[in-house]
Amino acid sequence: MPSAVSAEISTTQLQKLQFSPNNSFNRTTLTKTLAISGLVLYLFSIFLFNDHPNCQASHFFLPLGFTRPTPPKPNPTDHHSPTDLSHIVFGLLGSEKGWRYRKSYVETWWRPNVTRGYLYLDRAPAKDLFPWSSSSPPFRVFEDNAKLLDLEESKHVAPILVRLVHAILEAFRQEQEGVRWYVMGDDDTIFFVDNMVGVLSGYDHTKYFYIGGHSETLRSNFFHSFDMGFGGAGFALSYPLAAALARDLENCLERYWYLRVSDQFLMSCVADFGVSLTAHKGLHQIDLLHDISGLLSAHPQAPLLSLHHFDKVDPIFPAMNRIESTNHLMKAANVDQSRLLQQTICYQKQTNRSFSISWGYSAHVYENVFPRSILKKPLETFRPWSKDRPPRPPHYRFDTRWPSDDPCEAPHVFFFESVGKSGRGDEIVTNYVRSWPRGLPACSVFGNHSADYISKIQVLSPVMKLPEDGRSECCDVSPLGGTNIIGVKLRACMEDEIIA
Structure with a gap:
């Protein structure tokens, strides 16, 4: 088997091959020697590349000092792959007191070890809520908001605004790898995650999107805004918009400290980025009372994404x-x-x-x-x-x-x-x-x-x-x-x- 050593021509041999009038080697001998050496190098290269199929022969014939660029590594967050449930993070706003009565709603749609997200509580759960159910989302307690509650001596921010701000901030900080959408909602909201995946996959998650639903009651939209997504029904923020909001939310609190409705506050912050609401008829605030069977029996022609306020209406069956x-x-x-x-x-x-x-x-x-x-x-x-x-x-x-x-x-x-x-x-x-x-x-x-x-x-x-x-x-x-x-x-x- 030829080796790299046997294929080399030493300096001494090259000196012997130099042409001179008195040299015993003639031009024919030199030609034969070079031909044999070239054949040896060729056979050696074939052996080397067959033994290492991932090595390309073209690499050996690049100019000296030139390095072929290394192909980029695959991006783990391929933006062209279909959106699935792993690309969505849910942030649920709740209270320690209310969770005792509402956990059963969430556990009907939450898929343990599949659904991503957190339940954000106003205080640490009491002992009777432990051991924490594996069928529930993992919980987080809101951070200390004292600093934000009093931005200036004359400006007192509504606590509900701060809770929403921190829920978005914390969800963004805790979950970023492979995330395309952040869906925020209340702990008495039932989400239909397969439909959510289907609907969100129809939007470009690399652009700024704020997707939400209106209230069913005309007066609620009139008093708040017709360009606002009602948070109980849930709203979705694309990753780029959530990232921009995370960088600006505390400044936005200073701009809109006087607002008292968290959904209206978020709409105002989003509007400052030049983004308006993309309304979807499948997100239901259920600002209704008593028997909603008439509404559910004639649902709009749109995938059902959420149902809110189940504590406020009659049982649906x-x-x-x-x-x-x-x-x-x-x-x-x-x-x-x-x-x-x-x-x-x-x-x-x-x-x-x-x-x-x-x-x-x-x-x-x-x-x-x-x-x-x-x-x-x-x-x-x-x-x-x-x-x-x-x-x-x-x-x-x-x-x-x-x-x-x-x-x-x-x-x-x-x-x-x-x-x-x-x-x-x-x-x-x-x-x-x-x-x-x-x-x-x-x-x-x-x-x-x-x-x-x-x-x-x-x-x-x-x-x-x-x-x-x-x-x-x-x-x-x-x-x-x-x-x-x-x-x-x-x-x-x-x-x-x-x-x-």
Whole structure:
């Protein structure tokens, strides 16, 4: 096997090969010697590069003193990879007192060792909260805010502003590696993280984005701002915007020390960077009272991202308390969040019936044919969030329908009971059962086709995720022969199909 030593030509040999009139070596001998040496070098290089396949021969033929640049190492935060849950950090604002009653809400959607983020408490948890549940987010206690609470002798900052400031600052300081979004919310908010990932992946996380939701109550937006994301519902800050805010938040406190609403304060700080709110209809502040089933049964055509104020409204399912209702809704959410609460409308023309399905929550059957433009308006089963008694209109940021006792207008109401896969495994089956009789006669105007006999609605939906193509799904109705069960099959709408 040739070696580097045997391949070399010594200085002495080179001296012997020099041309001179008296030298015994002639030009032919020199040529042969150089040819043999070149062949040896060539064979040696082939051996070397075959033995080390990662070494490139071109490296040996670079000019002296030139070093080929080392390829850059892969970036662990590849901005071109799809956004997933690991790219999102949640910061939840809570209180030590309230956590006893609200932890059950958070534990329905928090995924231990998967979801990233922290619960920020106003004081250290008492002994009865230990051992800390592994199903809860890790907690942090707010830092000492005394310095910020009194910026100047004449300026006293509202403590709630400081809490929000420090929650953002601390979340940013504690979690940066691979982070694309910071989502802030309250500890009585239920987030739907799969939908959150899907929605945030549609925005460029390398740019400044402030994504939030409005209040349902018109007056709340009027008194605060129509360009403000309501923090209870949750808002999302892209990494670059969160980084800029982290550098400026304490200065922003000095500029807006007089504000008393933390969400309005954040909006003002964001506006100073030239950024306005990107509103999303799936973030729900739930500034409503009592029964919100009418709203949830006609959800806007947008992925459901959050539900806030569950302590302030009635349980969303009959015969269940608030925690039981939350767990029940999450049974459907854990199977298909993309369709959760998405409204699908279809008709049984031979009996003049309209069917409105809020996937994973409810089904309404009307003994009349109503166009989608009517059925997409929520029934006003709720009341506005207002201190006025009675509240003065206008009330809401959306159209509503007033409940009616007219049998041609009042729906038969069914609520989500169960979810599973079909026998073939290619469809999802959700069942909706009647919780109480409607208590009205049949609609005589449209043929007395009473729907009182129906006890269950069985809905078949595709296993594949609902595409966000700007259209709702369509559906077909088919009675399950000889039973009191109606089957509804969801499908993609055909081109130019009219839902009416």
